[in-house]
Amino acid sequence: MRKSITFILKVTIIMVTILLGITACDGLFNSAPEANAGPDAEVLVGISAELDGTGSYDADNDPISYNWVFRGLPESSNLEIDDINNSNEPIAHFTPDVEGTYVVQLTVSDGKASNTDIVKLTAKNQVSDPTPIPTEPPIETATPTPVVTATPTPVVTATPTPVVTATPTPVVTATPTPLVTATPVPPREDCVTIYPENATIIQNGKIWQISDGHSILLAFEVYSEAVTALNVIKYYGMTSQCFVGRPDPSMTYYLVNGKSPEGAFAGEDAISFNPASLQVVYTNGRWKIVEGSLWLMDFDQNESEARRSLELILHYGFEYICYVGRPDASMIYFRKDGIAPTATPTPPPITTLPPIATLPPIATLPPIATLPPIATLPPLLIIAE
DSSP states (O other): HHHHHHHHHHHHHHHHHHHHHHEEOOOOOOOBBOOOOOOOEEETTSSOEEEETTTOBBBTTTOOOHHHHHHHHTOOOOOOOSSOOOOOOSEEEEEOOOOOEEEEEEEEEOOOOOEEEEEEEEEEEEOOOOOOOOOOOOOOOOOOOOOOOOOOOOOOOOOOOOOOOOOOOOOOOOOOOOOOOOOOOOOOOOEEEOOOGGGGGETTEEEEEOOOOOEEEEEEHHHHHHHHHHHHHHHTOEEEEEEESSSOEEEEEEBBTTTTBSOOOOOOOOEEEEGGGGEEEEETTEEEEETTTTTOOOOETTTHHHHHHHHHHHTTTEEEEEESSSOOEEEEEEEBSSSSOOOOOOOOOOOOOOOOOOOOOOOOOOOOOOOOOOOOOOOOOOOOO
C-alpha cells in the first residue's frame, strides 16, 4: 500500500513540473497582438463618433481583449474616461462636446502581451445656416475721359557741378568675440547603479523579478514581460535606474553611463514626442506633461514632480517614451534617436522552479485499544409486598 502511494506522488510531481515548464515557455514564445485604432478622421460636435478597432489581430490566433481610453482632450472638454461607450469592445463610441482634437488610445491584449495604437479625431461644429453666395453687382460702363494734350516745357540745360572725390575712411575690422557655449549643470538625481551583465530573472512565488545580484530592479506578474524588460536592460547596457519621487515614483527613467539610451529596440511599444513642444499644464484637476492635445504623463496633484520630470526630459534630450506591457505598464523607459547598440538580445534561460517538497509518509494509526469487559450487574432484589 505504501509503495502505491509513493508511486502516485512521484507521478503527480512530474506532471506538475511539466505543466509549469509549459506555462513558462508559452509566455516566452508568444507573439504580441497588433493594435489598429483606425485612421484619423473629422467628426461633428454633438454627434456620436465611432472608434473602430476591428483591424486589430493576433498572429497566434489567440483571443484578444480591447480597451479604449482618452489620451488627450480639448482644454474646455468635460469628457471623462467613462464617457466612451462599449470601451471594452472592438467598436466603441463617444460624443464630442466641444471643438478640438480628441486623442484616443486602443490597447489590445491576448492575456500574455499587449500592444497599443492611437487615433486622432478632430471635432468641428455643425454648419446649420450656410452663408448664401452673393449675387455679383451689374457691371457699370465708365464714361471715357477726354484726352488733354499738354504744352511741352522748354528744356533748360544746367551747368554741371564739379565732382569732389572724398578720401575714403579706412575700414576697421573688429575681432569677433568667440562664442562660449555653457555646459548644462547636471540635475540632482535619485539613481541606483545597475550591473546589466549580472542581470537575471528569478522567481519569488507567483512574481518574476529582475535582479542584478545587488538589488531587485523590477517585478512582474507576467513572465514574458519580465523577459522583454531584461532584454531591454541588456540591449542598451543600462547602468542607472533613476526616480522622481519615492517610494511611489511618478517617473522612472534609465541611463547608459550617464546618458540617454539611443536607437530603437526591436518590437518596442513607443510614443514619439518633440521635447521642445512639451509643457506642464493643470487640466481637469490634475498636473500633466502634454504635447499639444496629447498628454504623456499624469502627476495627479504633484506640480513639483511634473516640472522636475520635464526638466530631466529636456536635459537628456529624451524623444520617446517606451512601455513594456500596457495598459498597466510593468516597465517604462525613455530614449532618443541615434545609433542603436549592435548587440542582439537573447532570451534568458527559463529559471528552474524549486523542486516540490516530497510529502511525508502517511503515519500508521495506533491499534484501537481493547475496551475492558462490561461489568456484570448484580441481580435485582425483589422486594416482597
